[in-house]
Amino acid sequence: MTPPALLIENLAKTYPARKGAAPPKPAVDGLSFTLPQGATWGLLGGNGAGKTTTIAMLLGLLVPSGGRVLALGHDMATDRFAALARMNFSSPYVALPHRLSVAENLRIYAHLYDISDTEARIAELARDLQLGDLLDRPAGQLSAGQKTRVALAKALINRPALLLLDEPTASLDPDTGDWVRSWLERYRAESGCAILLASHNMAEVERLCAHVLMLKEGKIVDQGSPEALIARYGREDLEQVFLDIARGTRAETAEVT
Numbered sequence: 405m406t407p408p409a410l411l412i413e414n415l416a417k418t419y420p421a422r423k424g425a426a427p428p429k430p431a432v433d434g435l436s437f438t439l440p441q442g443a444t445w446g447l448l449g450g451n452g453a454g455k456t457t458t459i460a461m462l463l464g465l466l467v468p469s470g471g472r473v474l475a476l477g478h479d480m481a482t483d484r485f486a487a488l489a490r491m492n493f494s495s496p497y498v499a500l501p502h503r504l505s506v507a508e509n510l511r512i513y514a515h516l517y518d519i520s521d522t523e524a525r526i527a528e529l530a531r532d533l534q535l536g537d538l539l540d541r542p543a544g545q546l547s548a549g550q551k552t553r554v555a556l557a558k559a560l561i562n563r564p565a566l567l568l569l570d571e572p573t574a575s576l577d578p579d580t581g582d583w584v585r586s587w588l589e590r591y592r593a594e595s596g597c598a599i600l601l602a603s604h605n606m607a608e609v610e611r612l613c614a615h616v617l618m619l620k621e622g623k624i625v626d627q628g629s630p631e632a633l634i635a636r637y638g639r640e641d642l643e644q645v646f647l648d649i650a651r652g653t654r655a656e657t658a659e660v661t
């Protein structure tokens with residue numbers, strides 16, 4: 405039987421206390437969920453809710469304080485490299501080496517992932533993500549929007565079965581953002597890749613995600629399809645649901661399904 409893309413059990417992270425400060429609250433506090441193969445799910449929450457910390461643990465970049473992550477059937481604590489070969493991620497917080505050209509950056513990542521047809525893969529991504537004119541430019545000289553497209557190319561270099569996207573359309577103009585969203589929809593349909601998407605753009609989440617996890621203070625406080633959440637909160641869109649949950653104004657009427 406094919407394992408789920410992600411099986412998360414009771415995942416927790418408490419960062420070390422600063423010297424002399426009170427013990428911090430957990431940044432992630434007992435998350436459990438299962439992301440099916442091929443599905444796109446949203447990970448939502450206000451600033452500081454624990455999204456980036458969660459993604460860093462799912463990638464094995466941060467050691468959890470507790471719980472378990474199985475990515476594509478591999479335990480990230482013991483069998484991380486088998487999973488990482490078939491995963492990838494994109495985050496605006498991770499900068500590519502500035503002086504290297506876009507093509508050089510992509511070659512390095514292709515090498516790290518042991519891609520055999522490097523030049524063909526780069527050409528394919530350059531065509532799909534309209535990077536042709538950027539390949540010879542130093543990565544540090546690109547605009548924020550161009551960097552986002554390059555970061556997506558880097559995230560897809562190994563044709564991942566599981567893609568973790570942290571704010572994939574941050575700093576894109578509405579037209580380019582829309583283009584990236586359409587592209588992600590098409591890519592997911594064609595590749596069968598599972599996607600976990602952390603985003604503050606509720607329209608984007610409504611459009612791309614079949615299921616949404618609402619995070620507050622490191623815990624899942626509600627979840628469901630965007631349509632089900634909107635109906636349950638008696639709202640018109642996910643943005644209003646997000647505000648209800650963030651402000652605690654309607655949480656008492658919501659039942660976690």
Ligand SMILES: Nc1ncnc2c1ncn2[C@@H]1O[C@H](COP(=O)(O)OP(=O)(O)OP(=O)(O)O)[C@@H](O)[C@H]1O
Nearest residue numbers: 419420430431449450451452453454455456457458
């Ligand atoms: N390296 C760190 N050391 C100590 N505390 C941290 C560290 N990184 C994050 N935190 C704290 O952990 C909590 C969760 O932060 P995290 O960055 O995961 O939230 P987020 O949901 O991604 O927020 P945002 O939407 O603002 O990016 C916050 O209280 C934050 O201050």
